[in-house]
Amino acid sequence: MLSTIVLALLVSLTLYALKIYTQFARNLAAAKKSGIPYVIIPFYQLNRLYQLSQLFVVPIARKLPVSWTEIWFDLTLEWGWARRYEPFKRFGTDTFLTVSPERNQLYTADANVISQITTRKTDFPKPLEVYESIKIYGNNVVTSEGQVWRHHRKITSPPFSEKNNHLVWTETLEQCQAMVNGWFDGNTGKTESKTIYTLADDAMRLSLYVISRAGFGVRLQWPGTGGTHANGHVKNEEENNTSSVGNAQKHTMSYTDALGSLLHNILWVLIVPPFLLKHLPFQRTKESYTAFVEWGKYMNEMFQQKKATVLKGEEGDSMDLMVALVKGAGITKESSTGEKPPAQTLTDEEILGNAFVFILAGHETTANTLHFCLALLATNIAAQRHLQADLDEIFQGRPVNESEYEEVIPKLFASMAGAVLNEELRLLAPVVGVPKSTLKDSPQPLELGGKTCTVPADCYIAIITPAVHRNPNQWPTGPPANPQKPSHPLSNLDNDLEEFKPERWILDPDAKHAASMPDQEADTEASHLGVNTAADTSAALYRPPKGAYIPFSEGYRSCIGRRFAQVEILAVLALIFSLYSVELAVDAYASDEEVGKMNDQEKFEVWSKARDEVNRQMNEDMGAIITLQLRKGAIGLRFVKRGKERFNCNAR
Numbered sequence: 037m038l039s040t041i042v043l044a045l046l047v048s049l050t051l052y053a054l055k056i057y058t059q060f061a062r063n064l065a066a067a068k069k070s071g072i073p074y075v076i077i078p079f080y081q082l083n084r085l086y087q088l089s090q091l092f093v094v095p096i097a098r099k100l101p102v103s104w105t106e107i108w109f110d111l112t113l114e115w116g117w118a119r120r121y122e123p124f125k126r127f128g129t130d131t132f133l134t135v136s137p138e139r140n141q142l143y144t145a146d147a148n149v150i151s152q153i154t155t156r157k158t159d160f161p162k163p164l165e166v167y168e169s170i171k172i173y174g175n176n177v178v179t180s181e182g183q184v185w186r187h188h189r190k191i192t193s194p195p196f197s198e199k200n201n202h203l204v205w206t207e208t209l210e211q212c213q214a215m216v217n218g219w220f221d222g223n224t225g226k227t228e229s230k231t232i233y234t235l236a237d238d239a240m241r242l243s244l245y246v247i248s249r250a251g252f253g254v255r256l257q258w259p260g261t262g263g264t265h266a267n268g269h270v271k272n273e274e275e276n277n278t279s280s281v282g283n284a285q286k287h288t289m290s291y292t293d294a295l296g297s298l299l300h301n302i303l304w305v306l307i308v309p310p311f312l313l314k315h316l317p318f319q320r321t322k323e324s325y326t327a328f329v330e331w332g333k334y335m336n337e338m339f340q341q342k343k344a345t346v347l348k349g350e351e352g353d354s355m356d357l358m359v360a361l362v363k364g365a366g367i368t369k370e371s372s373t374g375e376k377p378p379a380q381t382l383t384d385e386e387i388l389g390n391a392f393v394f395i396l397a398g399h400e401t402t403a404n405t406l407h408f409c410l411a412l413l414a415t416n417i418a419a420q421r422h423l424q425a426d427l428d429e430i431f432q433g434r435p436v437n438e439s440e441y442e443e444v445i446p447k448l449f450a451s452m453a454g455a456v457l458n459e460e461l462r463l464l465a466p467v468v469g470v471p472k473s474t475l476k477d478s479p480q481p482l483e484l485g486g487k488t489c490t491v492p493a494d495c496y497i498a499i500i501t502p503a504v505h506r507n508p509n510q511w512p513t514g515p516p517a518n519p520q521k522p523s524h525p526l527s528n529l530d531n532d533l534e535e536f537k538p539e540r541w542i543l544d545p546d547a548k549h550a551a552s553m554p555d556q557e558a559d560t561e562a563s564h565l566g567v568n569t570a571a572d573t574s575a576a577l578y579r580p581p582k583g584a585y586i587p588f589s590e591g592y593r594s595c596i597g598r599r600f601a602q603v604e605i606l607a608v609l610a611l612i613f614s615l616y617s618v619e620l621a622v623d624a625y626a627s628d629e630e631v632g633k634m635n636d637q638e639k640f641e642v643w644s645k646a647r648d649e650v651n652r653q654m655n656e657d658m659g660a661i662i663t664l665q666l667r668k669g670a671i672g673l674r675f676v677k678r679g680k681e682r683f684n685c686n687a688r
């Protein structure tokens with residue numbers, strides 16, 4: 037009996053080994069034939085077991101001879117962020133394949149290759165298996181491909197109009213003012229805020245509130261303003277700001293709490309299926325499940341509300357995302373009057389799925405960009421002064437919220453504000469690996485360094501954003517600021533692409549009045565789908581080669597919320613820096629009293645310690661959970677009225 041079991045085990049193991057070997061041999065043959073440089077690694081990076089085993093496999097493997105493991109250690113999880121351009125530099129190529137028994141992968145930091153991949157949308161589709169978990173409420177624009185994607189994208193694109201961007205601008209200014217008031221404890225006469233350690237959360241709140249208003253017509257009030265509930269009071273625009281979304285009786289959580297908790301626990305919700313989440317005995321999972329159910333209910337109520345409004349033909353010129361989804365699904369006043377209403381072209385689940393994915397895709401990305409813009413500006417006082425000088429020229433002493441959106445927004449895009457935004461997104465693009473693929477049985481030609489190569493069939497492709505944004509073959513470079521003390525151990529040794537230098541975008545410092553928006557190319561099919569195929573940056577600023585600057589990705593599957601996010605961030609920069617400066621908190625090194633007695637040199641010394649710590653945090657404590665963010669700790673910042681700065685260390 038025992039010998040039969042042993043024999044069966046041996047046979048199974050042999051068959052499994054044979055299968056692995058055959059797959060590996062097939063993948064290796066395809067890589068050899070491709071003409072693309074390749075390296076062999078033991079695991080397919082997206083294999084769940086491999087990902088889970090990182091914790092114990094990697095420490096054991098580190099005991100093996102370095103020559104055996106060197107290459108694949110360089111390519112462990114999140115290497116694109118951790119190692120940036122260095123693996124490409126060491127392999128001597130900007131595009132390479134990894135060969136493993138499960139699947140071949142192509143990594144690239146080559147602008148020309150990125151351009152080919154992002155423009156040939158049917159040759160290089162999205163690998164939909166990566167987005168499976170985002171379907172929790174229903175299929176949507178992110179989780180679909182081909183004709184289905186076109187349908188979703190066409191329906192969801194109308195709200196991303198200049199008219200709505202105007203609303204993004206006004207709502208951001210209002211919420212941002214409330215956020216700043218909170219930092220000053222409501223006393224705007226104060227010259228200096230307390231040290232703020234909540235910036236990451238504040239930025240999350242701000243971006244959520246702006247999406248709620250501009251995306252769904254739901255107005256949320258900042259805690260502590262206007263006698264509202266601590267967690268934000270929900271008002272529905274269409275009902276004249278008087279009623280709440282949903283009926284509070286039916287809910288166990290407020291709308292804000294449900295959304296906040298859902299996003300806070302998003303990894304649980306995405307990884308664990310709802311039926312399991314419901315029954316797990318942990319507090320965190322219970323809360324995640326309740327938030328998942330509650331937010332779904334709120335969205336469903338909002339959907340029913342908007343549907344009723346649209347069916348009565350009472351939506352006016354409102355075109356928020358939910359109205360767009362209702363109308364796009366074929367629900368109109370006319371459709372309700374016919375004898376047999378036409379079938380909905382989006383199911384109720386798909387409508388909810390899209391509502392969810394817009395919040396998911398739009399809130400964390402924008403929030404982190406805001407957070408890091410402020411932190412980076414605190415480390416570069418000269419850039420901050422330049423920004424303030426540009427804002428003074430643009431606003432000419434008028435309060436930002438009393439200025440004309442249409443007049444100031446192109447100027448902001450073309451000024452140091454646009455440069456700060458571009459530079460932050462170059463250094464800390466929230467999406468660190470843009471996924472693409474080739475289909476089974478569909479190898480694809482690719483022009484690589486002047487010769488035609490072949491990307492193997494069924495290949496997973498990752499465009500490594502941190503690497504292409506630091507690729508010295510694509511960007512003008514200068515020498516590193518301090519080679520003895522690089523701001524990143526691998527990436528700041530022989531050029532300055534690791535440094536936050538918004539000035540690199542300024543072509544002509546005297547041309548700052550040149551008002552220029554990032555333009556929209558006349559590509560009718562693309563613009564029909566809300567796809568902006570033009571450069572991300574204003575023509576008055578430096579424009580990198582196509583494919584070299586991709587914080588919003590490129591081509592048909594690029595970010596639909598690009599302009600929305602840009603307008604929001606520019607509004608925050610304009611409002612804050614026209615009145616305030618941001619400073620690094622030095623509380624860990626000296627008290628306010630001690631700083632008050634310091635001379636310039638002594639101040640420089642404590643400030644430099646704080647700057648080094650922020651640099652460390654922004655390298656070592658960052659990681660990409662869904663998007664790139666600070667995984668632990670907080671960056672301490674202070675806001676002071678302009679003219680009352682304590683530190684002017686590197687201002688000149």
Ligand code: HEM
Binds near residue numbers: 405
């Ligand atoms: C700084 C802010 C933002 C950044 C850096 C960013 C970046 C990106 C990137 C890189 C992609 C492509 C992802 C991929 O191919 O896997 C993407 C797609 C998308 N983004 Fe954004 N995003 C931002 C803000 C927003 C906002 C504010 C919204 C909506 C309100 C939004 C909605 C979307 C949607 C719906 C897609 C999927 C588009 C499609 O597949 O057709 N994003 N974004």
